[in-house]
Amino acid sequence: MKSHWDFFKEGDHSFGMFYPRHYILAGFDSIERALDAERELLAQGFAEDEVRSATGSFVVDQLESMEDAGFIDRMKMQISRAVGTEAGYIDDDLKLARQGGAFLFVYAPTDKDCSRAMAALEPQRPVFARRYLPMAIERLIYPAQVPG
Secondary structure, three states: OOOOOOOOOOOOEEOOEEOOOOEEEEEEOOHHHHHHHHHHHHHOOOOOOOEEEEEHHHHHHHHOOOOOOOHHHHHHHHHHHHHOOHHHHHHHHHHHHHOOOEEEEEEOOOHHHHHHHHHHHHHHOOOEEEEEOOOOEEEEEOOOOOOO
16 A cells, blocks of 8 residues: 555555445546535535545546555455455545546534435445445445446
8 A cells, every 4th residue: 555645534545455434435527526525525514634636547546556566465356356345446446536426525423414415425326335334335326337
């Protein structure tokens, strides 16, 4: 992992992989759309330290990068990919970033926070949204996947 982002209140890695606990990650087709969604969440009462947009390249090249990971971290990533957890989501993020997409992070530690955030996010039409819980990743908005 190349760097950590001090924006995340509870850290951004778990078991050597990108995992921003208690955050919603929403993917958008452009940074402009992500910034529009960020402004909407701020208008709905979220604090500036709870909402942040980021370019696709920043997320995949800095936050999710495993370029400097050691052997154990790489093994964890392969196991994760095999069971379809975090690494699969990183693949989705990489695909969106390569298409010029961007991301929005929203701190949502409670179900009430998540519901409030999603009420503001859904009209912004993110490509996908997921929430990182302590023991699972919750799909909030996800397109149907075509078997590969």
